[in-house]
Amino acid sequence: MNRTGRTIRRSLSRLFTSAGLVAAGLFAAWEAAPAALSAAEADRDVQNLVLLAPTSPLFIQVRLQVDGHGLKAVREAFAAQIVKNYDKDADGVLNRDEAKNVPPLVKSPTARDTILLAERWEAVDLAPADDKVSADELGGYLDRVFGNTFELSVKPQRASQGVDLIGLLDLNHDGRLSRQELAAAARTLRKLDLDEDEAFTIEELQPFRNPQLPNQPVIGASAATDQPFLLFDNEATATLAVEKILQRYGQTPDPKAEPSIERRFLPVSDAAFAEFDQNADGTWNKAELQAFLKRPEPQLVLEAQLGQAAKGKARLTVVDDRMKATTADTKTGRVTLSAAGVGLQMHVSPNRSNLKDSRALIRTTKFKSADGDKNGYLSEAEFPALGLPDADFKTVDRNSDGMVTLDEILAYIDQESAASQSRIEMVISHDGKSVFEVMDQNNDRRLSRRELAHGFERLKAFDVDGDDSITAVELAGRFRADLGLGKPVLFRNQPMNNRGDTTAPIIQVPSAGPDWFRKMDRNRDGDVSQREFLGPLSLFNKLDLDHDGLITATEAEQAAPQPAANPESAPAGTSAATRNSPQSP
Numbered sequence: 001m002n003r004t005g006r007t008i009r010r011s012l013s014r015l016f017t018s019a020g021l022v023a024a025g026l027f028a029a030w031e032a033a034p035a036a037l038s039a040a041e042a043d044r045d046v047q048n049l050v051l052l053a054p055t056s057p058l059f060i061q062v063r064l065q066v067d068g069h070g071l072k073a074v075r076e077a078f079a080a081q082i083v084k085n086y087d088k089d090a091d092g093v094l095n096r097d098e099a100k101n102v103p104p105l106v107k108s109p110t111a112r113d114t115i116l117l118a119e120r121w122e123a124v125d126l127a128p129a130d131d132k133v134s135a136d137e138l139g140g141y142l143d144r145v146f147g148n149t150f151e152l153s154v155k156p157q158r159a160s161q162g163v164d165l166i167g168l169l170d171l172n173h174d175g176r177l178s179r180q181e182l183a184a185a186a187r188t189l190r191k192l193d194l195d196e197d198e199a200f201t202i203e204e205l206q207p208f209r210n211p212q213l214p215n216q217p218v219i220g221a222s223a224a225t226d227q228p229f230l231l232f233d234n235e236a237t238a239t240l241a242v243e244k245i246l247q248r249y250g251q252t253p254d255p256k257a258e259p260s261i262e263r264r265f266l267p268v269s270d271a272a273f274a275e276f277d278q279n280a281d282g283t284w285n286k287a288e289l290q291a292f293l294k295r296p297e298p299q300l301v302l303e304a305q306l307g308q309a310a311k312g313k314a315r316l317t318v319v320d321d322r323m324k325a326t327t328a329d330t331k332t333g334r335v336t337l338s339a340a341g342v343g344l345q346m347h348v349s350p351n352r353s354n355l356k357d358s359r360a361l362i363r364t365t366k367f368k369s370a371d372g373d374k375n376g377y378l379s380e381a382e383f384p385a386l387g388l389p390d391a392d393f394k395t396v397d398r399n400s401d402g403m404v405t406l407d408e409i410l411a412y413i414d415q416e417s418a419a420s421q422s423r424i425e426m427v428i429s430h431d432g433k434s435v436f437e438v439m440d441q442n443n444d445r446r447l448s449r450r451e452l453a454h455g456f457e458r459l460k461a462f463d464v465d466g467d468d469s470i471t472a473v474e475l476a477g478r479f480r481a482d483l484g485l486g487k488p489v490l491f492r493n494q495p496m497n498n499r500g501d502t503t504a505p506i507i508q509v510p511s512a513g514p515d516w517f518r519k520m521d522r523n524r525d526g527d528v529s530q531r532e533f534l535g536p537l538s539l540f541n542k543l544d545l546d547h548d549g550l551i552t553a554t555e556a557e558q559a560a561p562q563p564a565a566n567p568e569s570a571p572a573g574t575s576a577a578t579r580n581s582p583q584s585p
Helices: 003-017 023-028 071-086 117-124 135-146 165-169 181-182 235-249 270-275 286-294 356-371 407-418 435-439 449-453 454-462 515-520 537-543 553-558
Strands: 045-052 057-068 150-154 199-201 229-232 302-306 314-320 326-329 335-339 342-348 424-430 444-447 476-487 527-529 551-552
Touching: 023 165, 023 553, 045 150, 045 235, 057 117, 057 150, 057 235, 057 476, 071 551, 117 135, 165 435, 181 454, 229 235, 235 286, 270 286, 302 342, 302 476, 314 326, 314 335, 314 342, 342 551, 356 407, 435 454, 444 449, 449 454, 449 527, 449 551, 515 553
Parallel strands: 057 302, 150 424, 342 476
Antiparallel strands: 045 057, 045 229, 199 444, 302 314, 326 335, 335 342, 424 476, 527 551
């Protein structure tokens, strides 16, 4: 047996005999302990998440396997396969010349970072530093640079869901929208009104959104202000989770004191609460909550079995449900949770877009179509027609001869697909309304001054805890979480067409109100503001019967219009709208 074969065998042997692999590999120096696993269950990756539900945080644990093994084994097998494929002299290791033939390793399918092994030689050749790279050395390096085997992302379903109004209007950065902050919304957003029409469109409120990729997942879900799912797998993510939990549920009688979370907000057993309540004050402070996250007591434990092999089956089962709040459908592989004011449906994907499909698509269709001159290779000009998202011509052209062959493309696909499938992705989507959508009363994809002024009235129905403020999780609705292996490059995040989810406002010409009113209503929002009104301020104040700073069509109709006059006899410089508007007595 050669060195590569022995490496694979040792890897699998370690997985079957080492009960501590999950905690050591997943949490590293943080040393958080998952719920107890038997020796037979230890060959799994364990991920702990918290769902910031409207009434309390929910702690969820997901145990993951691919073809019966943890992701650690998948990555080790990936490294061993690279060594085997490019070990020309069959000595079980790679030398520098052999490493030059290894296609770029894709660090992340979302960040699109690539690694050239030959350029990172010293960082890989460590144990021992003998100018040769073994499968063990490569596997260790890949595990370090690839990072966590689990990736959480958020998929906005509509452009209007991606508008972060809470982030834009939350002046004191407490994660809530108060009545006062909503009352000041028009002033707060004024700088974003690029066309100065006193209405705020999706494009103005989301200036950096790519309209061609409306459904591109937002990576780093924990950083998204409206994202209630938080993954805690190391010191940094656990610290962020603690901050978010305390921000959402924490209370303090003294503004200068550190907030703590009361027992009623913690759906854990009495024994667990008492264990971490070190000062016995009936609450958990920051340090106590941090200690709990290192040894969490999940309310829901799920096991996901994913298949990397062609016939691998995907399965999601409930291991433990302390809330008795889930239903499982064994036929569809779905688990539905309804608790703490939120709904969640989890589903495992069968990963049908596999490596075999990618290779077949390239070989039978895409390469031939891209090779316009039919000379058997792709030039740099022809390469974009191949349709490999974010792939660089020079990266795929391994020998730098200016020609990309079918073999070079297949090698890139093999490498990229294997790297992608050495991680698991959890993509979150939701059908709940965003703050923008709730406030957009007439669904014209923009917010008028009146909609902003009455925003709190519209949002108050979602104030679950009655604290006179609104948080994103209170509008959560029902979430969907799709678990699956990372998709190969050809099947990843490609929109159905290039039009995308439209962000353009739907503007209808108002028919209500007198003629002068409709002409002054330049932004067609059904109101006339002081800026739009062409008459004196004293007349505006007289017409604005409720003194809210806006004239409605009803208020305009109640005013006595100026008798029709000959337009030609109007003073020079007087607009048509002013000529037909009511006049001061």
